[in-house]
Amino acid sequence: MxxxxxxxxxxxxxxxxxxxxxxxxxxxxxxxxxxxxxxxxxxxxxxxxxxxxxxxxxxxxxxxxxxxxxxxxxxxxxxxVPGAIEGSVAILDELHARGAPLYAITNWNGETFRETRARFSFLDRFRDIVVSGDEGLIKPDRAIFDLLCTRNGLDPAQCLFIDDSLKNVKGAEAAGWQACHFTTPEMLRRELESRRLL
Missing domain, CATH: 1.20.1160 (Paired amphipathic helix 2 (pah2 repeat))
Known part of the structure; x- marks a missing residue:
């Protein structure tokens, strides 16, 4: 997955x-x-x-x-941007240690994203990050989900999207993805454990 x-x-x-x-x-x-x-x-x-x-x-x-x-x-x-959400970063690190293919899609201005990326080394865990401001596409538009799959040769049905915005979660599902509405790191951990990803 x-x-x-x-x-x-x-x-x-x-x-x-x-x-x-x-x-x-x-x-x-x-x-x-x-x-x-x-x-x-x-x-x-x-x-x-x-x-x-x-x-x-x-x-x-x-x-x-x-x-x-x-x-x-x-x-x-x-x-x-005061800092990272450490509980979520710990989950990211665990997924990376297990060899899970990790990607990201973010609604973020390209200029400020590049400044922010320099602060957070854990962003290097991702094989690809689709940044809306660089692509002229924003979630929940289907095109941004399709772009990640096309660019990386991914099957949408084998992608699990995690987002705090319910609107974006619904957008991913409409694009044929599995999706999880993020509320807390603890909730995310339970969800990933139930899917046997952790």
């Missing part, structure tokens, strides 16, 4: 609040900023391949009074 991981919030913690708690004194204002200015759909366009200068310009055009805070999203992006 090919085991295919999502990265953000499965193996690597990411949350813009880690940065913006330092920027905004008022939690309610921070939440407004992250829901109305640099919101999830705005960030997803960077994951799809939009350049950071274009992204910043678009957000500043909508909210010029927050130009400084918007610019920080890129300038201090790494502060959104």
């Amino acid at each position: 090919n085991v295919v991981f999502d990265l953000g919030m499965v193996l690597i913690e990411w949350d813009p609040r880690h940065l913006y708690r330092k920027v905004f004194d008022d939690p309610a204002k921070m939440e407004w900023f992250l829901s109305e200015v640099c919101h999830g759909n705005w960030n997803l366009e960077q994951d799809r391949g939009r350049s950071w200068p274009d992204a910043i310009a678009e957000a500043v055009a909508r909210h010029p009074a927050h130009a400084h805070e918007i610019a920080l999203y890129r300038e201090r992006w790494m502060e959104m």
Whole structure:
């Protein structure tokens, strides 16, 4: 079985609040900023391949009074990534030690992914990582799942996808994959044990 991981919030913690708690004194204002200015759909366009200068310009055009805070999203992006989810990394290492074929598909901007990859040596465990921002494709689009299989000669039915987003899990299943909705490392361990992968 090919085991295919999502990265953000499965193996690597990411949350813009880690940065913006330092920027905004008022939690309610921070939440407004992250829901109305640099919101999830705005960030997803960077994951799809939009350049950071274009992204910043678009957000500043909508909210010029927050130009400084918007610019920080890129300038201090790494502060959104406090570290690895160690329980999941331990599982990855066990799978690797057992010789499991390991792959990853991530919705991640190509530029910031390369910066992040330099921090986490466990990402070298993967035979291939499909990065949405480099491909112009994002989960849950079927094309990104098909790309991994085509590029690596994999049978979709022999791929198990692990993602914290239920929408992406459903996307993998629609592409003919097996899938697991990640909630905690402990839950993932139980799931992999039940499949005799651990």
